[in-house]
Amino acid sequence: MRNSDLSKRAIRSFVTFACDTAIGAGSLLKRGFNKQHNVRYKGRIDPVTEYDTRSERYIVNKITKRFKEHDILAEEGTDQQEQSEFLWVIDPLDGTVNYAHRFPMYCVSIGLLYHGDPIAGAVYDPERNELFSAGQGIGAHMNSRRIQVSEETKLHRALLATGFAYDVATARKNNLGLFSRMVKRAQAVRRPGSAAMDLCWLATGRIDAFWEFKLHPWDTAAAVVIVREAGGKVTRLDGSNYSVFDDEILASNRRLHSVMKKTLLAPTT
Numbered sequence: 001m002r003n004s005d006l007s008k009r010a011i012r013s014f015v016t017f018a019c020d021t022a023i024g025a026g027s028l029l030k031r032g033f034n035k036q037h038n039v040r041y042k043g044r045i046d047p048v049t050e051y052d053t054r055s056e057r058y059i060v061n062k063i064t065k066r067f068k069e070h071d072i073l074a075e076e077g078t079d080q081q082e083q084s085e086f087l088w089v090i091d092p093l094d095g096t097v098n099y100a101h102r103f104p105m106y107c108v109s110i111g112l113l114y115h116g117d118p119i120a121g122a123v124y125d126p127e128r129n130e131l132f133s134a135g136q137g138i139g140a141h142m143n144s145r146r147i148q149v150s151e152e153t154k155l156h157r158a159l160l161a162t163g164f165a166y167d168v169a170t171a172r173k174n175n176l177g178l179f180s181r182m183v184k185r186a187q188a189v190r191r192p193g194s195a196a197m198d199l200c201w202l203a204t205g206r207i208d209a210f211w212e213f214k215l216h217p218w219d220t221a222a223a224v225v226i227v228r229e230a231g232g233k234v235t236r237l238d239g240s241n242y243s244v245f246d247d248e249i250l251a252s253n254r255r256l257h258s259v260m261k262k263t264l265l266a267p268t269t
Contacts (some may be wrong), residue, residue: 011120011135013095017177018110019133025055029093030126039100041139049100052076055092063088075218089221095194101219109196111221118244121222123196132226140229142204148233149253150205155190158256160207161198165214165269175213178264185263199223202251203230209252209260217244233257237264
């Protein structure tokens with residue numbers, strides 16, 4: 001890793017800042033949750049509410065005041081990149097479809113990359129008041145409790161999670177076939193609608209593995225470090241090294257990684 005020059009004290013300070021900022025943005029989202037929303041669409045079924053933009057504005061303002069030299073990449077359009085070694089990657093509201101329908105599964109995700117590697121992250125779930133956080137080398141927590149992945153080793157006893165891209169109705173690579181396959185192999189498969197939450201629930205042992213296609217950096221930048229610090233494994237579907245800029249992800253409790261990879265990559269019969 002290229003972050004050997006960063007002290008644990010420095011990483012902890014980044015995590016603390018991400019946590020405080022995520023809670024502030026999440027409180028904003030919570031206040032607006034049961035209100036009537038102004039919804040616009042970036043695509044046929046890809047919504048944005050006024051709270052996506054309010055949350056992003058809140059987070060970006062916090063970062064620019066504290067870390068003027070850091071770059072920022074956020075889902076709703078903020079792209080302030082001047083080749084800094086630090087890049088904050090933000091999803092101000094992961095689970096917008098859920099939020100717009102008042103379905104209580106959404107979160108704020110704030111991750112920090114150093115030379116492209118996730119080193120700190122916070123994901124806040126306002127509905128359950130659960131704050132997931134981690135820093136590279138300092139462990140993963142939910143609120144003040146240390147968390148770790150499950151110990152499940154059998155796929156037929158595993159609870160999995162996945163999701164579908166907004167172009168699921170038209171794209172040839174749409175995950176529906178793999179969803180059908182894994183439903184038959186695992187104990188069950190869930191589709192909560194927030195990749196960041198799926199990964200955090202993997203980190204705390206509520207689910208055992210997760211895969212998805214066509215995610216964006218802001219979907220995973222914070223949660224990847226949380227999964228890894230909780231003892232999990234994150235790769236591409238074929239087991240190769242994962243970057244938050246990749247378009248596919250396989251994450252597991254490590255014990256299931258090999259069988260997940262084998263099952264997902266098995267040829268169609």
